[in-house]
Amino acid sequence: xxxxxxxxxxxxxxxxxxxxxxxxxxxxxxxxxxxxxxxxxxxxxxxxxxxxxxxxxxxxxxxxxxxxxxxxxxxxxxxxxxxxxxxxxxxxxxxxxxxxxxxxxxxxxxxxxxxxxxxxxxxxxxxxxxxxxxxxxxxxxxxxxxxxxxxxxxxxxxxxxxxxxxxxxxxxxxxxxxxxxxxxxxxxxxxxxxxxxxxxxxxxxxxxxxxxxxxxxxxxxxxxxxxxxxxxxxxxxxxxxxxxxxxxxxxxxxxxxxxxxxxxxxxxxxxxxxxxxxxxxxxxxxxxxxxxxxxxxxxxxxxxxxxxxxxxxxxxxxxxxxxxxxxxxxxxxxxxxxxxxxxxxxxxxxxxxxxxxxxxxxxxxxxxxxxxxxxxxxxxxxxxxxxxxxxxxxxxxxxxxxxxxxxxxxxxxxxxxxxxxxxxxxxxxxxxxxxxxxxxxxxxxxxxxxxxxx
Amino acid sequence: xxxxxxxxxxxxxxxxxxxxxxxxxxxxxxxxxxxxxxxxxxxxxxxxxxxxxxxxxxxxxxxxxxxxxxxxxxxxxxxxxxxxxxxxxxx
Numbered sequence: 001x002x003x004x005x006x007x008x009x010x011x012x013x014x015x016x017x018x019x020x021x022x023x024x025x026x027x028x029x030x031x032x033x034x035x036x037x038x039x040x041x042x043x044x045x046x047x048x049x050x051x052x053x054x055x056x057x058x059x060x061x062x063x064x065x066x067x068x069x070x071x072x073x074x075x076x077x078x079x080x081x082x083x084x085x086x087x088x089x090x091x092x093x094x095x096x097x098x099x100x101x102x103x104x105x106x107x108x109x110x111x112x113x114x115x116x117x118x119x120x121x122x123x124x125x126x127x128x129x130x131x132x133x134x135x136x137x138x139x140x141x142x143x144x145x146x147x148x149x150x151x152x153x154x155x156x157x158x159x160x161x162x163x164x165x166x167x168x169x170x171x172x173x174x175x176x177x178x179x180x181x182x183x184x185x186x187x188x189x190x191x192x193x194x195x196x197x198x199x200x201x202x203x204x205x206x207x208x209x210x211x212x213x214x215x216x217x218x219x220x221x222x223x224x225x226x227x228x229x230x231x232x233x234x235x236x237x238x239x240x241x242x243x244x245x246x247x248x249x250x251x252x253x254x255x256x257x258x259x260x261x262x263x264x265x266x267x268x269x270x271x272x273x274x275x276x277x278x279x280x281x282x283x284x285x286x287x288x289x290x291x292x293x294x295x296x297x298x299x300x301x302x303x304x305x306x307x308x309x310x311x312x313x314x315x316x317x318x319x320x321x322x323x324x325x326x327x328x329x330x331x332x333x334x335x336x337x338x339x340x341x342x343x344x345x346x347x348x349x350x351x352x353x354x355x356x357x358x359x360x361x362x363x364x365x366x367x368x369x370x371x372x373x374x375x376x377x378x379x380x381x382x383x384x385x386x387x388x389x390x391x392x393x394x395x396x397x398x399x400x401x402x403x404x405x406x407x408x409x410x411x412x413x414x415x416x417x418x419x420x421x422x423x424x425x426x427x428x429x430x431x432x433x434x435x436x437x438x439x440x441x442x443x444x445x446x447x448x449x450x451x452x453x454x
Numbered sequence: 455x456x457x458x459x460x461x462x463x464x465x466x467x468x469x470x471x472x473x474x475x476x477x478x479x480x481x482x483x484x485x486x487x488x489x490x491x492x493x494x495x496x497x498x499x500x501x502x503x504x505x506x507x508x509x510x511x512x513x514x515x516x517x518x519x520x521x522x523x524x525x526x527x528x529x530x531x532x533x534x535x536x537x538x539x540x541x542x543x544x545x
Contacts, residue, residue, distance in 0.1 A: 179525060264466045
């Protein structure tokens with residue numbers, strides 16, 4: 001017994017760059033991959049972890065000191081580093097129990113499909129990381145692994161229901177039939193829906209603005225390297241760096257934001273064979289049933305409204321980050337707020353003006369959630385050793401997806417530690433969810449009628 | 455070797471899934487080509503050096519190279535057709 005436990009500990013201590021690839025190798029062999037292929041995938045995963053770590057450290061060592069100077073010069077506390085979603089996914093995949101989420105996702109989906117509780121088959125296995133991340137946040141708040149999985153399973157159920165109810169709207173926006181998105185970022189639509197309904201009563205908010213024209217004018221700002229350059233340059237200037245130092249910092253910022261997605265791609269490359277095998281498995285076992293294919297959110301990336309919203313929200317996010325008392329995160333890698341733009345696109349049906357209003361109203365929620373979850377996220381980085389943080393350095397994600405759901409349910413689960421407010425909030429959230437579902441169904445009837453009349 | 459590009463929102467997950475799938479299918483048929491996942495914001499830069507564009511979103515404008523439907527690789531529906539279009543473009 002001692003021997004087994006110490007061997008296990010030995011492997012675990014090597015951290016995410018060895019332990020997780022080892023799990024992937026075993027999983028690959030279980031789904032009958034050739035050893036050569038499983039080994040390549042596993043090694044690529046290790047490379048992804050170390051690569052990600054390198055870029056995060058680079059960002060922290062370049063942006064970090066400037067952020068500190070800024071704090072010293074102005075007294076404004078923005079000392080939490082924003083690693084963006086790519087850093088968060090690194091942490092999620094490094095959690096020892098991460099891969100258990102795959103069988104749960106498959107099981108819950110097939111069960112709900114067979115019992116006709118959903119019409120969506122989720123083939124987006126990459127975004128399993130979102131559920132892993134939720135589970136990890138729940139453990140951070142409650143210390144309980146079982147409840148973490150319970151919340152993750154609740155999330156899977158809600159994602160599939162929301163995917164069902166978004167399908168018509170997505171078809172209207174993209175022209176693609178039979179497809180929906182199961183990306184959990186759309187869970188925040190539950191909170192946005194009441195505001196959208198309110199706007200139905202305000203005259204002037206039903207106009208459609210031409211997003212394509214706008215995007216052509218300001219589109220270049222959305223490019224990663226341009227965005228990174230501008231933000232880092234501005235940071236250097238407000239930190240009272242010299243013009244030379246600010247320009248250097250600008251290029252470093254551009255580098256960090258360009259490299260993040262490049263390294264994150266390695267995760268996908270490594271997981272692609274497992275993801276493929278799993279999709280095939282799901283499709284095989286749901287034959288005979290007509291369903292919508294649930295994919296990742298980028299099927300909506302062709303809608304210019306999304307990009308225009310994220311670009312305009314950048315300066316708004318920065319200003320709010322500085323002005324809001326109690327916010328400690330410096331938005332950087334996560335500053336392109338797709339976590340609000342895409343849900344807003346679906347909730348408003350593509351109304352750019354409303355998307356901008358909802359985006360601005362929601363930004364404080366994201367900033368506070370990021371600040372609130374920073375200790376948990378930082379601890380996860382230290383525990384998994386997936387990311388090497390300098391001592392005292394805090395990490396978070398400025399546009400953490402569906403922050404309300406995660407916060408409410410993590411605290412609801414905390415009832416085991418005597419907290420009751422969370423549970424009450426969760427019940428209220430479920431009420432809003434029911435109202436959202438009803439409202440979307442009515443909208444779908446109207447969309448269907450419009451389609452038939454055309 | 456001719457280049458195939460796949461574009462999605464961030465150039466990371468969805469486009470990489472499709473890229474890996476196309477890569478695997480081409481290898482099975484012994485066809486050589488590079489498949490690259492890019493983010494939709496930098497599409498125009500990559501179009502210039504590519505032989506075919508696999509789109510996950512509906513193209514907003516005309517491109518000088520053939521455009522293929524990438525969703526087919528996610529859903530499996532119509533995949534063979536789109537794959538044949540890609541093969542034609544890179545041979």
